[in-house]
Amino acid sequence: MDTAKVTIDPAFRIGPADRRLFGSFVEHMGRCVYGGVFEPGHPTADPLGLRGDVLALTRELGVSVVRYPGGNFVSGYRWEDGIGPTGDRPRRLDLAWKSVETNAFGLDEFMVWARAAGVEPMMAVNLGTRGVQEACDLLEYANHPGGTHLSDLRRKHGAEDPYDIRLWCLGNELDGPWQVGHKTADEYGRLAAETARAMKMVDPRVSLVACGSSNRGMPTFAAWEATVLEHTYEHVDYISAHTYYDPTDGDRASILASAVDMDAFITEVVATADQVAAKQRRTRRLKISFDEWNVWYQQGLPADLDRDWAEAPALIEDTFTATDAVVVGDLLITLLRHADRVGVACQAQLANVIAPIRTVTGGPAWRQSIFHPFALTARHARGTVLRTEPTGPSHDTARYGRVPSVDTVAVHDEETGALAVFAVNRGDTDIQLQLDLRALPGLVAHEHLSIAAGDATNTAETPDRVTPRPLSPPTAGLVRLEAASWNLIRFAHPHEER
Template identity: 50%
Template structure:
C-alpha cells in the first residue's frame, strides 16, 4: 500500500518571529531527587568539589539549556530564601509542606547559581507569594542583583559572592489559583499582591522582567477569568503571564494522545486573546508575552507517589519513566511552542533531572537519557533562529476528542547567520510512512546534510541505566532535488531534517 503524502512550502519571508532562546528552558525544584541525588550528590564518584554530579552537568550541557526556573514550583510558596544562604552548617531543616518532605537547605541560592553557571544557563528565579510577600521579594532581588552598599547586597558579599548575579527573569509566585498551593489566593487577592511585589522588585532593579501566574492548567474552573483579573492588576508591571500544562495517556489510546498538542495550541491562542483584551482595555502599548514555564508528560508515577513516607529527605517523587510515544508527544509540543514564537518567549520543560525529567540518575550510580531527551535536545540545539510559518497540506484523522488531526505535525527554523534551515516533523500515523515534499525554492543552494529519525517498533519502549533502546539515528532518506526536499517520515516518528547552504 502506498504511503500517504504531505506537502510543505517554506519561504524566508513567511516568518512567525525570531525565537527567544529561553523557549528551550527547563526547571529544577526542591522536589524529590531533582536537587539532592540529581544535580547534587557529594559522595558520588562523579561529584566535583561543590558536590555537583559532573555526569549530569555534561548531559545538561548537551541539551544547551538556556534558562532554568528555580526553586519551584509548589515548593516556593512555603520557602524562606534566607534559610538557603550563609554557612551550610547553620542552616535550618524545615518541614516542606508542599511535598511533605524534610528540606535540609544544603542547596540554596548561591549553590544553585554556581551550578547554573557551570551549565551555561541563566536562572528564572521565583519568589514566594504564598507565605511571604512584598518584603521578602524585594529583599531577594536586592541580595541577588544589587552591587553592594546595602544590607542584603552586603550580606551576599559576606557569603563569598562579590559580584551581583543580575538575574533578569523572575516569577511572581507559583500556581496561586490552585487550592493545593500554600497561600492559595483568589485572582483579585493574587493580582493585588503581584502588582505591589512587582513594583518594589523593579524599584530595586528596573532591568528585570516579571512573570505573573496564569492558571495552573486549562481545566481550572477559574481559567480565563483568572488571567483577565490578574492582568487587569499587573499589566503595567509585568512582561509575561505563565501557562502550565501536563498530559498523560491514561486511556492508552495513542492516536488521541498524540493529538493533545492541538489542545496546547488552543490553550496558547486563548491566553494570547485574554492578554490582548487587557491590552485593549488599558489602551496599552505593549504586548504581554507568554511564559509556558511548566509543560511535559506527567502521569506514569502517580500511583507510586502515593506511597511516599512523610518527612523523608529527597525521596523518589514524580519519577516518570518515559516511553517512546511520550517522546513523540513531547516533539509535537515543542513544535507547538515554536509555532507561537512571536508570543511564547519563555518555556520550561518541567523538570530537568529525575522529577518528570529527560535526565535520570541512580544514587551512587549512572545517569541516563530518557526518551524525551532527544526531541528536546534536537530543538534546543538546531532550533535557534527564526521560526518560519510553513504552508502545510497533510492528510488528517479523527480521534476520540479531536477532529481533523494532521498526520504531519511540523515546523521549520531558519538561521540566517549560520545559513541553516531545519525542519522538525512528527508523523502521527500508526501504520504508514508519510511521503513529504518540501518546496524550498526560496532557499537557493541549500542541501540536506542530515536526516535524524527517532523511531521504535514498540511504542511502550523505555530507556534505563542498562541501555537506551530509544535513541535517534541519522539514516533518514531526506534528499534535495529540483528546488525541494523529499523524505519518507517513518510511521510514528520524530524527524529532524537539517539543511545548509553550500558555497
C-alpha cells in the first residue's frame, strides 16, 4: 500500500475557519424557492408558507450565510415587486430562467426565513438592468431605522426593526454574455464603484462584493478582475469567484481532482487582486467571496429551458452520487486551506437546484449525498486552519495532468484542544496516511468517518443509501484512506472526547 505523510503543527497557522465559509445560496430559479424553502399548504409549512422540514435540514447542514435572490435572476429583478401585500404583487417574466415569477416570496419573507434558519443574509442588488438609485433604495428599505419613506414602508409591512443586512453583492456575473445587462469590465467597474460609494453613504457598515469572472475558463478571466478592481478596490471588501465541476463525461479521475482547479483559481484571483493593490499603493488585502460553487451535470440545462414560460419549473435537479460527495468534500478542504484569503463561500444552491436538500412538492425532503461532507465540515471545522503539506503518491488525470493523490487540511480548536483532519484520497487504490502529531501531544483519535466514491445516490424512497460510514479510529497516527474517499478524523484530549 502506498503511504502519504503529513505533519500537523499548531504553529503552521493559515487563519481562522470563518463561519462564512459555510454559506449557501437561494435563487429564484426552478424549485429552490417555490417548492423548496417556501410551499404554502405543505404539511410542515408555517403560516407564512415556510417549509419546516427544509428549515430543519438547513440548520442540520450548518449553513452560516445565504446569498439571495440570485444569481442570474437578480440581473433583471425589481426588488419592490416582492414586498407588501402578496395579493398586490405583480407577476413578471424572468428572462434569466424563462420562468414566470409570481413574487409571492420576496425580501420580507426571505428575512423571516433567514432568522428562522439562523443564517446571515447576503443580499444581491441588480446592476444588470438597474443601477445606483435602486441599490440605495433597497438598502434604505432594509437597513434604515425609520423616518423615511422606504424605511417606514418596511415598518408598515411588519418589520419594525431594520433587517441590518451587512453583506451585499454588487450584481452577478456581468462578464457573462448570457447575463441580462451584460457589461464590459470598464462599464461594470465604473457602475460598481459608483454604487458602492453611494451604498456606503446610506450605511457605512456594509461589506460589498464586486463581481469577478463567472468562471476561470472565461476568455476575459483575470483581465476582468484587474479592470474591475482598478475601479473598485478602495470601495469593496471582496471580489467574487464562481465555479462548477461537471462529471458528465464519466472521467472519474478528473472529477475527483476538481479541487486542483479550484486551488489554482483562488491563487490566480489573489495574485490579480494583490497586483492591483501594489499598483494603487494599498496595504489592505482584498478577500474572495467564492459565492457559487458545486458539482453540476450541466448537459441537462438546455433541455430544461426548452419549454414555454412556467411558474417554478424543475431546473437542474441533479441527483448526486457518492463520488460527487467526495468531490464536494475536497472542494471544502480547498476553501479551508485558503481561509486567509477566502472570507465567504456559498454552495449553490440550497434546495432542489443542484442542491444538498431535495424535496417533493407536498411530500418529503431528504439529504443528498453531498449534504454529508458539508454538514460534517461545518460542524467540526472550528478554530484555526493549519497548513498541511502532504507528501506521497500522485497520479495522472486527463483534465489536470498529474495531481497529488492525497489532499488534506486540519483545523485546531485552541479552546478545547480538539483537532479535525479532513483528508481525501483521489486515487484508485487505498493509501496509508501517516499523521505526525508530535506538536500536539496527548491527543487521542476517537472518530473516523468516511464516504467512498461510487454511483449510489439518495432518493425520496432511499434517503439514507449514502451516509458517512464509521471506521476504526487510527492508531499510532496511521489512517487507512480507502480508494477515492473523503474522510474526517477527529482527535481530542481523553477527558474531552465526545
